[in-house]
Amino acid sequence: xxxxxxxxxxxxxxxxxxxxxxxxxxxxxxxxxxxxxxxxxxxxxxxxxxxxxxxxxxxxxxxxxxxxxxxxxxxxxxxxxxxxxxxxxxxxxxxxxxxxxxxxxxxxxxxxxxxxxxxxxxxxxxxxxxxxxxxxxxxxxxxxxxxxxxxxxxxxxxxxxxxxxxxxxxxxxxxxxxxxxxxxxxxxxxxxxxxxxxxxxxxxxxxxxxxxxxxxxxxxxxxxxxxxxxxxxxxxxxxxxxxxxxxxxxxxxxxxxxxxxxxxxxxxxxxxxxxxxxxxxxxxxxxxxxxxxxxxxxxxxxxxxxxxxxxxxxxxxxxxxxxxxxxxxxxxxxxxxxxxxxxxxxxxxxxxxxxxxxxxxxxxxxxxxxxxxxx
Amino acid sequence: xxxxxxxxxxxxxxxxxxxxxxxxxxxxxxxxxxxxxxxxxxxxxxxxxxxxxxxxxxxxxxxxxxxxxxxxxxxxxxxxxxxxxxxxxxxxxxxxxxxxxxxxxxxxxxxxxxxxxxxxxxxxxxxxxxxxxxxxxxxxxxxxxxxxxxxxxxxxxxxxxxxxxxxxxxxxxxxxxxxxxxxxxxxxxxxxxxxxx
Numbered sequence: 001x002x003x004x005x006x007x008x009x010x011x012x013x014x015x016x017x018x019x020x021x022x023x024x025x026x027x028x029x030x031x032x033x034x035x036x037x038x039x040x041x042x043x044x045x046x047x048x049x050x051x052x053x054x055x056x057x058x059x060x061x062x063x064x065x066x067x068x069x070x071x072x073x074x075x076x077x078x079x080x081x082x083x084x085x086x087x088x089x090x091x092x093x094x095x096x097x098x099x100x101x102x103x104x105x106x107x108x109x110x111x112x113x114x115x116x117x118x119x120x121x122x123x124x125x126x127x128x129x130x131x132x133x134x135x136x137x138x139x140x141x142x143x144x145x146x147x148x149x150x151x152x153x154x155x156x157x158x159x160x161x162x163x164x165x166x167x168x169x170x171x172x173x174x175x176x177x178x179x180x181x182x183x184x185x186x187x188x189x190x191x192x193x194x195x196x197x198x199x200x201x202x203x204x205x206x207x208x209x210x211x212x213x214x215x216x217x218x219x220x221x222x223x224x225x226x227x228x229x230x231x232x233x234x235x236x237x238x239x240x241x242x243x244x245x246x247x248x249x250x251x252x253x254x255x256x257x258x259x260x261x262x263x264x265x266x267x268x269x270x271x272x273x274x275x276x277x278x279x280x281x282x283x284x285x286x287x288x289x290x291x292x293x294x295x296x297x298x299x300x301x302x303x304x305x306x307x308x309x310x311x312x313x314x315x316x317x318x319x320x321x322x323x324x325x326x327x328x329x330x331x332x333x334x335x336x337x338x339x340x341x342x343x344x345x346x347x348x349x350x351x352x353x354x355x356x357x358x359x360x361x362x363x364x365x366x367x368x369x370x371x372x373x374x375x
Numbered sequence: 376x377x378x379x380x381x382x383x384x385x386x387x388x389x390x391x392x393x394x395x396x397x398x399x400x401x402x403x404x405x406x407x408x409x410x411x412x413x414x415x416x417x418x419x420x421x422x423x424x425x426x427x428x429x430x431x432x433x434x435x436x437x438x439x440x441x442x443x444x445x446x447x448x449x450x451x452x453x454x455x456x457x458x459x460x461x462x463x464x465x466x467x468x469x470x471x472x473x474x475x476x477x478x479x480x481x482x483x484x485x486x487x488x489x490x491x492x493x494x495x496x497x498x499x500x501x502x503x504x505x506x507x508x509x510x511x512x513x514x515x516x517x518x519x520x521x522x523x524x525x526x527x528x529x530x531x532x533x534x535x536x537x538x539x540x541x542x543x544x545x546x547x548x549x550x551x552x553x554x555x556x557x558x559x560x561x562x563x564x565x566x567x568x569x570x571x572x
Contacts, residue, residue, distance in 0.1 A: 011558040059413070
């Protein structure tokens with residue numbers, strides 16, 4: 001290595017950034033060449049001098065000047081947000097448009113409510129008991145839709161009226177006024193009966209009719225009624241028969257336990273989520289054998305306490321016997337030991353275990369939080 | 376005020392306090408960093424008033440943008456990066472003071488700088504303090520005479536202790552370019568201070 005190469009690599013040599021062969025060659029040259037050795041010494045002196053530059057204190061007015069500038073900007077920003085007492089030319093466009101925008105929003109809201117009320121049909125279901133056979137059944141008293149929109153749905157609305165007037169035993173109503181006629185209501189043998197009484201020329205009320213296939217197919221889970229437990233159906237299209245409908249109560253896609261002989265498969269209840277996810281920390285899932293399940297929660301809590309942590313919350317199953325989740329806080333250094341302890345208590349599936357290096361933050365510095373769910 | 380958190384990533388508590396809207400948090404940030412930022416600006420600009428103006432700009436810019444600061448680097452690194460940009464802009468705008476700034480000596484030129492005494496292990500002795508101060512003034516004077524694009528690299532590397540990789544990221548050039556620029560600047564400083572060293 002000659003003088004030129006050596007001088008070009010002096011910084012790297014002094015940084016220890018040369019490979020061993022180059023460093024050895026530079027070292028040999030520096031031992032043999034007084035000029036390069038002097039250059040190396042003076043370069044090192046310059047670098048050392050830079051490292052030892054005396055500290056420089058900021059003048060006190062720097063803080064005051066920055067505070068003043070920040071206050072000016074804060075004043076400007078609050079001025080923009082309030083839009084008050086500002087020269088018109090300086091007020092931003094949005095600020096100047098504020099009142100008209102709010103007025104427009106109010107008008108839009110009122111118009112939306114009016115439109116909704118106008119388009120919503122109102123009707124009443126007859127409350128009278130079923131009329132004897134051969135008599136006219138009470139028909140729904142329809143209130144005419146003041147807005148003559150969707151006249152093409154008249155046939156459907158008649159069908160809907162017909163179903164609304166269907167008797168509880170499945171028989172259709174004895175008489176349904178297909179078309180409102182002007183004049184007095186129809187008279188029956190049993191006496192005066194209210195039938196659809198639309199004023200002359202009034203449009204039919206608007207109904208939306210849906211077939212069973214259009215109804216939502218999501219199964220009901222953990223739903224129940226006073227009379228019968230309702231359980232979800234197995235996967236597949238919802239089944240609705242006329243007989244079921246005719247017997248009243250059953251809805252398409254939902255089976256009535258009391259009426260059906262073979263018990264359907266009951267889906268498991270969803271896992272308890274009473275312990276909500278934390279804004280910090282991680283969840284761990286531990287698979288525990290049934291025989292070890294009884295004491296698993298206590299072992300988890302004991303492990304946390306033994307490692308210097310605390311137990312924040314314990315969640316039990318509905319029976320109150322088994323612990324299903326434990327939330328703990330631990331000192332940060334104890335996190336790996338706690339994870340190892342979880343491996344001894346049960347089997348932590350790969351997806352349920354945080355990475356070794358993934359130490360979650362706790363609510364305070366130096367702490368970690370885990371919610372251990374027992375499965 | 377940077378402390379390791381659980382993930383091992385530095386967490387600036389003052390920055391967190393500022394984001395939480397705690398009063399006086401920005402004052403605390405300023406108190407923690409103002410000397411370092413001002414010293415960098417003063418050494419870059421070699422002018423007290425300009426350094427004061429540049430430092431003010433740095434902290435005002437920080438105040439505007441702290442909420443969006445993602446913390447990928449230390450707050451001090453971020454502030455010094457802003458300071459470097461501000462100082463370089465100011466130097467480039469110095470059209471009327473070209474004589475004070477240049478011409479910049481290159482590595483092959485011979486400098487005739489002021490006297491310089493290299494630091495020694497005894498530099499911390501009381502009788503050496505004055506000498507060190509003088510050395511600092513001489514070095515600062517020499518720093519003001521090298522190319523500004525190399526000067527900030529020397530200041531951040533040899534004074535502030537930034538790594539070559541950090542400087543390469545800040546300058547958006549390869550690490551090798553940073554190393555060669557730094558070496559040329561150091562050799563220029565050595566030549567300027569040759570009578571003393």
